[in-house]
Amino acid sequence: MQYAHIVGWGKYLPQRVLTNQQISRIVDTSDEWIFTRTGIRERRLAGERETTATLAFEAAARALAVAGMHPTEVGLIIVATSTPESVFPATASLVQDYLGAAHAGAFDLSAACSGFVYALSMAANAIATGSVRSAVVVGAETMSRVLDWEDRGTCILFGDGAGAVVLRGSSVPGGLLASTLRSDGSGGDLLRLPAVYNNPVPGFSPHFSQNGYRHNTIRMNGRQVFRFATRAIADSVQEVVTQAGLTLEDISLIIPHQANVRIIEVAAKRLKVPVDRFFLNVETAANTSAASIPIALCDAIEAGRLAPDDNVVFVGFGGGLTWAASVLKWAVTPPEISLPDREWRRVRYILARTRSRLRQWGRRAASIFSGSPTPEARLKDADKEK
Numbered sequence: 592m593q594y595a596h597i598v599g600w601g602k603y604l605p606q607r608v609l610t611n612q613q614i615s616r617i618v619d620t621s622d623e624w625i626f627t628r629t630g631i632r633e634r635r636l637a638g639e640r641e642t643t644a645t646l647a648f649e650a651a652a653r654a655l656a657v658a659g660m661h662p663t664e665v666g667l668i669i670v671a672t673s674t675p676e677s678v679f680p681a682t683a684s685l686v687q688d689y690l691g692a693a694h695a696g697a698f699d700l701s702a703a704c705s706g707f708v709y710a711l712s713m714a715a716n717a718i719a720t721g722s723v724r725s726a727v728v729v730g731a732e733t734m735s736r737v738l739d740w741e742d743r744g745t746c747i748l749f750g751d752g753a754g755a756v757v758l759r760g761s762s763v764p765g766g767l768l769a770s771t772l773r774s775d776g777s778g779g780d781l782l783r784l785p786a787v788y789n790n791p792v793p794g795f796s797p798h799f800s801q802n803g804y805r806h807n808t809i810r811m812n813g814r815q816v817f818r819f820a821t822r823a824i825a826d827s828v829q830e831v832v833t834q835a836g837l838t839l840e841d842i843s844l845i846i847p848h849q850a851n852v853r854i855i856e857v858a859a860k861r862l863k864v865p866v867d868r869f870f871l872n873v874e875t876a877a878n879t880s881a882a883s884i885p886i887a888l889c890d891a892i893e894a895g896r897l898a899p900d901d902n903v904v905f906v907g908f909g910g911g912l913t914w915a916a917s918v919l920k921w922a923v924t925p926p927e928i929s930l931p932d933r934e935w936r937r938v939r940y941i942l943a944r945t946r947s948r949l950r951q952w953g954r955r956a957a958s959i960f961s962g963s964p965t966p967e968a969r970l971k972d973a974d975k976e977k
Contacts, residue, residue, distance in 0.1 A: 592719065592762070593718050593719055593721060593724075593760035593761065593762065594718075594719070594760065594761050594762070594763060594764055594765055594766040594767070595714065595715035595718040595719060595726075595758045595759070595760060595766045595767045596758065596759055596760075596761050596763070596765060596766035596767075596922055596923070597756045597757070597758060597766065597919065597921075597923070598657075598658045598660075598757050598758070598759045598923060599654040599655055599656070599657040599658025599659075599660065599755075599756065599757030600653075600654050600657055600754070600755065600756050600757070600885065600888055600889050600892060601649075601650045601651065601652065601653025601654035601655075601656070601657060601754070601755050601889065602650050602653065602752065602753065602754040602755070602885065602886045602889040602890075603646050603649035603650045603653065603752065603753045603754075604635045604751075604752045604876065604886070605635045605636055605637045605638055605641055605646070605751055605752065606635075606638070607635060607636045607637075607638060608633050608634075608635060608636075609633060609634055609635070609636050609750075610622070610632065610633045611625045611626065611631070611632060611633065611747070614746065614747055617740055617741075617746070618740070618741060618742075618743045618746060618747075619743060620743050620747060625747050628851075628853065629747065629748060629851050629852060629853070629873070630851065630852025630853070630871070630873050630874055631747065631748065631873055631874060631877045631878075632874045632875060633874075633875055633877070634749065634750030634751075634876065634877030634878075635750050635751050635752055635876065635877075636735045636750070636751055637733045637735060637736070637751040641733070641751075642676055642733065643670075643672055643674050643675060643676050643682050643731050643732065643733050643753075644676045644682045644685040644686055644689070644731075645689075646731045646732075646733065646751065646752060646753035646882075647670050647672075647682060647683075647686045647729045647731035647753045647755070648685075648686050648689040648690065648940075649753065650729055650731065650753035650754050650755035650882075650885070651668070651686055651690060651727050651729050651755040652690065652940060653755070654727065654755040654756055654757045655690070655727065655757060657757070658757040658759070660725065660757060660759075662690040662691045662692040662693075662695075662943070663691070663692065663693050663694055664694075664724075664725055665690070665692045665694070665695045665725055665726065665727050665757075666694065666695055666696070666717075666722075666723030666724055666725055666726060667695055667696050667697070667714060667717055667723045667725075667726040667727070668683045668686055668687050668690075668692060668695050668696070668697040668698075668726070668727045668729070669683060669697075669698060669699075669700055669710040669713060669714055669726065669727070669728050669729070670682045670683040670686060670697075670698075670699050670700070670710075670729045670730075670731055671699075671700045671701075671702065671706030671707045671709065671710040671728070671729065671730045671731075671881040672699060672700075672701070672706065672730070672731050672732055672880075672881055673701065673703050673704075673706070673732060673734075673737075673784060673880050673881060673910070674732050674733045674734060674736065674737055674880075675699050675701075678786075681697060681698050681699040682699050682731065683697035683698050683699050683729070684697045684698075686727075686729065688943075688947050689940065689943065689947075690727075690940065690943060691940065691943025691946065691947075692727075695727075696723075700713065702774075702881075702907075702909070702911060702913045702915070703782070703880065703881070703909035703910035703911055703913055704848045704850065704878070704880045704881060704883065704907050704908060704909025704910065704913075705772075705848070705881075705907035705908055705909050705911065705913040705914055705915040706730060706880070706881035706907070706909075707728065707730035707754075707881050707882070707883075707884045707885055707905070707907060708770070708772075708884065708905050708906070708907045708915035708916060708917050709772055709907075709913070709915050710728045710729075710730070710881075711728050711756070711758075711767065711770070711905065711917055712767070712770040712772060712915070712917060714726035714728050714758050715758060715766070715767040715770070718758060718759075718760040719760075721760075723760075724759065724760050725757065725758060725759045725760065726757070726758045727755060727756075727757055727758075728755065728756050728758060728885075729753060729754070729755040729885070730753065730754050730755070730879075730880075730881035730882040730883070730884065730885045730886075731752075731753035731754075731881070731882050732749075732751060732752065732753070732879050732880045732881055732882045733751045734749035734750065734751055734809075734878070734879065734880055735749065735750070735751050737784055737807065737808055737809055738808055738809060739808040739809070742808070744811060744813055745808075745809050745810075745811050748850070748851075748877060748878045749809070749877060749878045749879070749880070750876055750877035750878065750879050751879065752876060752879045752882045752886055753882050753885075753886070754879075754882050754883075754884070754885025754886035754887075754888065754889055755885055756885055756888070763922075764920075765919075765920035765922050766919060766920060766922070767917055767918075767919050768835040768837075768902075768918045768919060768920055769831050769834040769835035769917065769918045770831065770915065770916070770917040770918075771827055771830050771831045771834060771915060771916050771917075772913075772915045773823075773827065773913065773914050773915065774911050774912065774913045774914075775911070775912045776911065776912070778815070778819060778911075778912035779910070779911060779912065780812075781811065781812045781815045781816055781819070781910075781912065782809075782810075782811045782812070782816050782909065782910040782911075782912070783809070783810055783811075783910055784807070784808070784809050784810075784910070785807055785810075786807070817851070817853075817854060819908070819912055820850060820851075820854045820858075820908045821854055821857040821858050821861060822861075823908040823912075823914035824847060824854070824855070824858035824861075824862075824906050824908060824914075825858050825861035825862050827906055827908075827914050827915065827916035828845065828858075828862060828904055828906050828916055829862065830916070831904065831906075831916040831917060831918050832904065832918060834918075835902075835918040837902060837918065839862060839863075839864055841902050842864075842868070842902050842903070842904055842918075843897070843898075843901035843902055843903060843921075844868065844869075844870055844891065844896055844897060844901065844903045844904070845864075845868055845869045845870070845903070845904045845906065846869075846870050846884055846887050846888055846891060846903060846904070846905050846906075847869055847870075847871075847884070847887075847905075847906045847907070848878075848883050848884055848906065848907040848908055848909065849871065849872060849873040849876060849877070849878055849879070849883040849884075849886075849887055850873070850878050850883075850908070850909075851873070851878070852871060852873060852874075855869050855871060870887055870890070870891045870894075870896055871887070872886065872887050872890045876890075880909065881907075883907075884905050884907055888905075897921050898921070898924075899921060899922055899923065899924060900920065900921065900922070901920075901921040902918060902919070902920060902921070903918070903919050903921055904916060904917070904918050904919075905917045905919070
């Protein structure tokens with residue numbers, strides 16, 4: 592039996608900061624209005640040259656550095672995201688290429704804000720069954736690019752960023768102890784992001800629907816999502832803790848999806864635990880969807896909120912509707928990474944990108960010089976062989 596332990600972690604937040612005061616110049620709102628209702632003061636926005644894949648790569652590279660692992664040791668990469676680079680190829684495949692993880696399988700997972708916990712469970716199961724020895728799980732989002740910046744109900748909530756963990760199998764008991772994954776598709780209309788190719792509106796602008804909303808931007812019924820989220824947190828935390836053979840008193844820290852401070856406060860009352868048992872960073876990072884839990888984990892470690900043998904719960908909830916929770920036995924302390932080692936890792940990733948470009952150029956050259964036979968030519972060749 593192999594137990595999946597978290598041995599590395601990393602986050603990446605874009606440099607650009609968007610404050611509540613700056614948003615108030617875009618829509619009718621104020622810093623006080625936003626903060627009292629959400630607990631958010633500011634959020635990060637991806638730059639013009641930043642994408643979901645580049646954010647994910649930065650977080651994954653940092654996580655591998657903490658784990659002290661070479662990318663070629665990674666057997667699986669999962670990127671949880673609602674804002675993938677493309678429909679295909681998977682954002683995870685781009686991350687695999689950027690890292691130079693030559694022996695890793697890679698795929699994206701779509702479960703909205705619950706995605707990181709879903710992906711963590713998938714990776715841990717792969718390790719437990721022996722199909723891989725290690726995995727990188729990333730939550731990465733560029734939510735700013737799917738927002739209607741005229742919709743005050745959503746544009747104030749979200750930010751961009753990425754967080755990642757490295758899982759490694761060990762015969763030592765611990766790591767991921769239990770997970771619970773749930774979904775209720777009947778509530779899919781409460782929080783949704785339509786696909787570009789799934790929203791034809793004949794006779795109307797491709798960017799607007801009949802009710803005036805922009806196509807392909809997040810739509811949310813805030814009141815219904817609030818009610819769902821508070822119930823989902825309380826129920827899934829209690830369920831997964833019981834499944835792990837523990838009680839709430841055994842849990843040192845709960846790291847929830849960073850959606851809204853008020854949601855966490857209500858959930859804490861439902862669970863009858865002090866709200867300071869929940870770790871929150873929503874004030875400065877806002878809601879980064881699938882990236883919020885791993886980013887918060889990194890901040891919790893930096894704040895000294897986790898120690899070896901602590902039991903920690905991750906709990907996510909979001910569109911789908913989906914919700915999920917995991918219990919982990921924490922077993923590591925942050926290692927010291929020297930400057931020379933950090934710089935060497937950066938050089939190694941540059942070399943990986945260079946090798947990737949050379950492979951691409953090689954394929955193009957081969958296509959030019961060898962030509963691309965037409966279907967008729969292939970049929971003639973087949974007739975000659977006969």
